[in-house]
Amino acid sequence: MNLRKRMRLPLVIAVFLMISGIALAAAMKSVQIKEGALRSTPSFLGKIVAKVAYGDRVEAMDNQNGWSKVKLAGARQSGWIHDSALTHKKIVLKAGQSDVAQGATGDEIALAGKGFNEEVERELRGKNPQLDFKTIDQMEKIVVSDSQMRQFLDEGRVSPQGGAQQ
Amino acid sequence: MNTSRREFIRTIGRLTQWSAGILPFAGLLSGCKTLETVSTIGAQVGAATGMLTESQAQSIENSGKAVARSFEDITPEQEYYIGRTVGARILTKYSTYPNKRATAYVNLIGQSLARASDVPETFGGYHFMIQDSDEINALAAPGGLVFVTRGMLRCCRSEDAVAAVLAHEIGHVNHRHGLQAIKTSRLTSALTTLGLEGTRTFGGQELSELTKTFEQSISDITQTLINNGYSRKFERQADQDAVTITKRLGYDPNGLLDMLKEMEKQLKPGRVDFVKTHPSPESRITEISPKIDAPKWIPDVRQRRFQRALAGI
Numbered sequence: 029m030n031l032r033k034r035m036r037l038p039l040v041i042a043v044f045l046m047i048s049g050i051a052l053a054a055a056m057k058s059v060q061i062k063e064g065a066l067r068s069t070p071s072f073l074g075k076i077v078a079k080v081a082y083g084d085r086v087e088a089m090d091n092q093n094g095w096s097k098v099k100l101a102g103a104r105q106s107g108w109i110h111d112s113a114l115t116h117k118k119i120v121l122k123a124g125q126s127d128v129a130q131g132a133t134g135d136e137i138a139l140a141g142k143g144f145n146e147e148v149e150r151e152l153r154g155k156n157p158q159l160d161f162k163t164i165d166q167m168e169k170i171v172v173s174d175s176q177m178r179q180f181l182d183e184g185r186v187s188p189q190g191g192a193q194q
Numbered sequence: 195m196n197t198s199r200r201e202f203i204r205t206i207g208r209l210t211q212w213s214a215g216i217l218p219f220a221g222l223l224s225g226c227k228t229l230e231t232v233s234t235i236g237a238q239v240g241a242a243t244g245m246l247t248e249s250q251a252q253s254i255e256n257s258g259k260a261v262a263r264s265f266e267d268i269t270p271e272q273e274y275y276i277g278r279t280v281g282a283r284i285l286t287k288y289s290t291y292p293n294k295r296a297t298a299y300v301n302l303i304g305q306s307l308a309r310a311s312d313v314p315e316t317f318g319g320y321h322f323m324i325q326d327s328d329e330i331n332a333l334a335a336p337g338g339l340v341f342v343t344r345g346m347l348r349c350c351r352s353e354d355a356v357a358a359v360l361a362h363e364i365g366h367v368n369h370r371h372g373l374q375a376i377k378t379s380r381l382t383s384a385l386t387t388l389g390l391e392g393t394r395t396f397g398g399q400e401l402s403e404l405t406k407t408f409e410q411s412i413s414d415i416t417q418t419l420i421n422n423g424y425s426r427k428f429e430r431q432a433d434q435d436a437v438t439i440t441k442r443l444g445y446d447p448n449g450l451l452d453m454l455k456e457m458e459k460q461l462k463p464g465r466v467d468f469v470k471t472h473p474s475p476e477s478r479i480t481e482i483s484p485k486i487d488a489p490k491w492i493p494d495v496r497q498r499r500f501q502r503a504l505a506g507i
Contacts, residue, residue: 060270061315074308082271082317094312113315115270144272144408149279151405160285164278165340167321170297173306180302184353184496187444188310 070095131152277337289414354449365435
């Protein structure tokens with residue numbers, strides 16, 4: 029009995045840490061896309077107020093229809109970014125950083141370049157010269173800008189359904 | 195090991211079981227957490243309080259991880275590299291249609307649609323390309339590289355129909371259907387054993403093993419995309435997405451029905467391309483029609499630019 033009583037405190041502490049840990053983790057997020065933008069409104073029509081890059085840490089302040097209002101760590105400027113660009117994990121760009129050394133787990137951090145990465149692609153390309161990565165690189169360069177998109181939709185009388193997405 | 199330490203490990207075990215019970219609640223707080231998180235946190239608490247040794251904590255973590263490996267563990271960055279290679283392989287089967295105007299037009303429609311989808315942001319973004327082939331086909335590589343044949347575009351009689359084809363492919367990307375074709379055993383070896391060290395340079399043997407697993411994963415996907423096709427369920431989901439996404443952006447989802455009717459006319463008996471990998475146009479029309487309202491009027495200006503952009507298709 030005595031032992032059981034003594035066990036209660038750590039149990040309570042463990043539960044508290046679990047719940048508060050999860051709640052805290054939700055506030056800080058990382059950018060999980062190569063390049064992204066923070067916008068003035070929760071919409072792709074919103075003006076771009078800042079650029080973000082893979083691994084950037086942001087503080088989430090608000091959420092509306094799948095968009096988060098975030099602020100870059102240490103910066104004043106805040107802006108909106110779609111949730112699909114964010115992860116709750118911390119992204120470690122270089123191995124050997126302190127988090128990795130401390131043995132943080134895969135659920136809290138994502139190691140950039142883990143598993144299938146550029147090095148693996150290079151190895152595969154070496155062995156399979158017939159694979160057409162040159163055209164893939166060209167394809168990735170086709171990027172429609174905000175203004176081109178707006179003009180295209182306007183000219184074709186394509187009217188987005190007032191959704192937050194657009 | 196003394197009594198209290200053993201007792202604590204048992205408590206952690208119970209805590210983990212109990213935590214699984216409150217998982218839906220934890221999910222509400224965090225967005226998406228798995229059983230793995232719970233056992234990880236349990237193990238960390240144990241280790242931090244000195245009640246578990248590092249190796250005991252590690253083994254609790256590992257047991258959580260072993261069951262959690264699935265396509266969902268693939269990071270957007272890895273998805274990107276998988277998609278590039280799937281695309282590079284698709285391009286060995288189909289050459290590119292070198293028409294800048296048509297390609298730009300398809301990208302204007304496709305990239306606008308992607309922004310109206312549930313996953314508008316992927317690691318490398320969405321990009322579209324036309325393949326110089328009479329085959330009726332459209333393929334999406336993970337991460338957002340979409341390939342559509344001239345044969346498929348010939349089944350489209352309006353911009354709204356082109357939008358439906360592209361939105362269907364965006365739906366496959368959104369739901370990560372391609373990644374789900376990868377056999378679980380490969381993911382376990384690639385994501386657990388071989389990929390632990392992150393960006394450090396792999397040793398020769400590790401790199402060659404990882405590349406082999408990578409190559410096999412790519413084959414799993416291309417085999418499904420090109421030869422076997424997705425399940426009926428995935429195709430139905432992508433058709434539903436086509437309706438949702440086109441509507442959100444402001445296109446008429448009747449474009450999907452128009453395209454399917456035209457495809458039915460053009461599919462000749464004995465053709466093996468699209469028929470092999472997709473349910474029949476007729477069955478798709480039957481399933482999706484009830485979800486589409488009456489046709490809208492398509493502005494002339496939109497129809498004219500469609501005809502101009504795809505004139506030579």
